[in-house]
Amino acid sequence: MTIGPTDHKLDRLVHLLVRNATVVVPGPKIASEIGVSRSTVWEWIEKLRELGVAIKGHPRHGYQLEKLPDILAPSLVRAELPNAEIGHKVIHYFRTDSTNSAALELGEQAAPHGTVVIAEEQTAGRGRLGRKWYSEKSSGIYASIVLRPPLAPATAPVLTLMAGVAAQNAVRAATGLSGDIRWPNDLLINGKKVCGILTEMRAEVDRLHMVVLGIGINVNQSSMPDELREIATSLALEGGRHYSRLHVLAELLRDIERYYHMLLNEGSAAIVREWSAASSYAEGKRVRVKASRDDYSAVTSGLDASGALKVCRDDGRQELLVAGEITELK
Numbered sequence: 001m002t003i004g005p006t007d008h009k010l011d012r013l014v015h016l017l018v019r020n021a022t023v024v025v026p027g028p029k030i031a032s033e034i035g036v037s038r039s040t041v042w043e044w045i046e047k048l049r050e051l052g053v054a055i056k057g058h059p060r061h062g063y064q065l066e067k068l069p070d071i072l073a074p075s076l077v078r079a080e081l082p083n084a085e086i087g088h089k090v091i092h093y094f095r096t097d098s099t100n101s102a103a104l105e106l107g108e109q110a111a112p113h114g115t116v117v118i119a120e121e122q123t124a125g126r127g128r129l130g131r132k133w134y135s136e137k138s139s140g141i142y143a144s145i146v147l148r149p150p151l152a153p154a155t156a157p158v159l160t161l162m163a164g165v166a167a168q169n170a171v172r173a174a175t176g177l178s179g180d181i182r183w184p185n186d187l188l189i190n191g192k193k194v195c196g197i198l199t200e201m202r203a204e205v206d207r208l209h210m211v212v213l214g215i216g217i218n219v220n221q222s223s224m225p226d227e228l229r230e231i232a233t234s235l236a237l238e239g240g241r242h243y244s245r246l247h248v249l250a251e252l253l254r255d256i257e258r259y260y261h262m263l264l265n266e267g268s269a270a271i272v273r274e275w276s277a278a279s280s281y282a283e284g285k286r287v288r289v290k291a292s293r294d295d296y297s298a299v300t301s302g303l304d305a306s307g308a309l310k311v312c313r314d315d316g317r318q319e320l321l322v323a324g325e326i327t328e329l330k
């Protein structure tokens with residue numbers, strides 16, 4: 001079931017509990033401050049508890065947070081990002097099919113540049129080419145960012161590279177874990193995928209109308225499903241501890257804003273340079289390439305100016321990859 005975006009009054013409830021984290025807030029006070037009935041407050045407290053927010057208390061006495069919640073409520077995200085361009089508007093869902101679908105739809109309805117759509121859970125999270133993105137409830141970050149870049153459609157691949165570099169930086173800043181970037185869009189830790197990026201766009205002939213950058217990061221999953229265990233991991237599995245999704249998300253949005261400005265001010269070459277320095281896959285890596293009808297081994301030899309990957313096949317032929325999969329050959 002897909003449900004609508006989170007009521008801004010529920011967002012205010014979370015904010016109010018966080019602001020008063022050290023005291024018990026009486027139910028009637030909460031009800032009057034946010035303008036809902038006491039029974040609605042009770043229902044919402046139950047809903048938050050279901051999501052793992054630890055709240056002590058009872059309708060008769062009042063409520064108090066047992067610890068700061070790791071919920072990506074818009075007011076909490078915005079509080080982390082004062083004056084941000086990316087994240088000045090945050091739309092939150094407890095559950096939706098795909099944040100990319102929601103962001104594309106909101107973008108068609110004129111959602112401004114920098115709007116961020118977040119879900120605690122996706123029922124149809126997707127990767128490229130119709131693949132599925134496993135989106136366990138409240139363990140990962142599922143975020144889609146609406147961008148309206150004053151750029152030509154040919155720049156779109158560089159936006160994906162930019163998001164990869166931003167994700168790598170954000171993960172390092174928030175957790176100390178260092179990841180590698182596999183072309184074009186996977187963040188790997190110890191060889192396993194911890195983050196994927198799906199860029200979708202609406203373009204006119206010479207101008208990008210809207211780009212949606214969809215980013216999935218596995219943060220606190222304590223195990224991965226059987227079919228992904230060999231290839232995927234989470235920050236918690238690698239770091240051996242729980243991380244604040246809010247903190248990781250805030251770092252991510254800040255880094256995306258920083259690299260986005262680098263792209264606008266210095267051009268694609270700056271992002272290609274950053275990516276090349278950040279990825280062990282840029283040059284000299286032996287890989288297996290799976291392109292549309294081709295499957296071969298090769299060695300990578302750098303990115304071209306548009307972000308395409310140059311590879312040299314074993315028989316010496318050069319190829320330029322604009323799409324496709326590569327995996328490391330050991």
Ligand code: BT5
Pocket residue numbers: 097098099100101122124125126127128129131132133134135141142143144185186193194195196197198214215216217218228231232233
């Ligand atoms: C991607 O696709 O890596 C892009 C994933 C983008 C997900 C975000 S979440 C927010 C936004 N809303 C969406 O609906 N999507 C975006 P691709 O390169 O095609 O990789 C997909 C493959 O990764 C799958 O076929 C699995 O093998 C693997 N996979 C699936 N779920 C995973 C997970 N949670 N962690 C790591 N690997 C996963």
